[in-house]
Amino acid sequence: MRAVASRKGRLTAGAVGCLAAAALLAAEPADSRRAELTHLVRQDCGSCHGMTLKGGLGPALTRDALRGKPAESLIVTVLYGRPGTAMPPWRAFVSEAEAAWIVRQLQEGTLGER
Numbered sequence: 001m002r003a004v005a006s007r008k009g010r011l012t013a014g015a016v017g018c019l020a021a022a023a024l025l026a027a028e029p030a031d032s033r034r035a036e037l038t039h040l041v042r043q044d045c046g047s048c049h050g051m052t053l054k055g056g057l058g059p060a061l062t063r064d065a066l067r068g069k070p071a072e073s074l075i076v077t078v079l080y081g082r083p084g085t086a087m088p089p090w091r092a093f094v095s096e097a098e099a100a101w102i103v104r105q106l107q108e109g110t111l112g113e114r
C-alpha cells in the first residue's frame, strides 16, 4: 500500500485510456474515498456476494476465490457488470482507478475477510 502511494506522483497521463495500465498504475483513492469504497463493497457488493464476501447470489470475492484471475477482467466486470447475469455495472459509482483499487483489495483479501 505504502509503495503504491509513493509511486502515485509519477503515474499520471500514461495510464489514461489503457485499462490494463490503469489497473496496474492506478493512483490510490484518498483516505476518505477509500472508506466510502470499503463501505460500498461490504454493503452493496455484500448484498449479493455475502457480507463477508464468501458468496451468496454472486460468487465469493475472497482472496482464495479470486486467486489467479486476471485483475483486468475483474475490473471490467466491476465497471460494466456481466450482461445476462445479476452482476450490475458500477461505472456510474466508481472510476476505473477506484475499480482497480477495489479489485486489488479483494485479491489481497483486505476488505471482506475479517
Ligand code: HEC
Residues within 6 Å of the ligand: 040, 041, 044, 045, 046, 047, 048, 049, 057, 058, 059, 061, 065, 066, 069, 074, 075, 077, 078, 082, 085, 086, 087, 088, 090, 102
Ligand atoms: C445484484 C447482485 C450483485 C451485486 C450487487 C454485485 N454483484 Fe458482483 N456478481 C454478481 C453475480 C451474479 C456474479 C457472477 C456473474 C457470472 O455468472 O459470471 C458477479 C460477479 C462478480 C465478479 C467476478 C467474479 C469472478 O470470480 O469472476 C466480481 C469481481 C464482482 N462481481 C464484483 C462485484 C463488486 C465489486 C460489487 C460491488 C461494487 C458487486 N460485484 C456487486 C452479482 C452481484
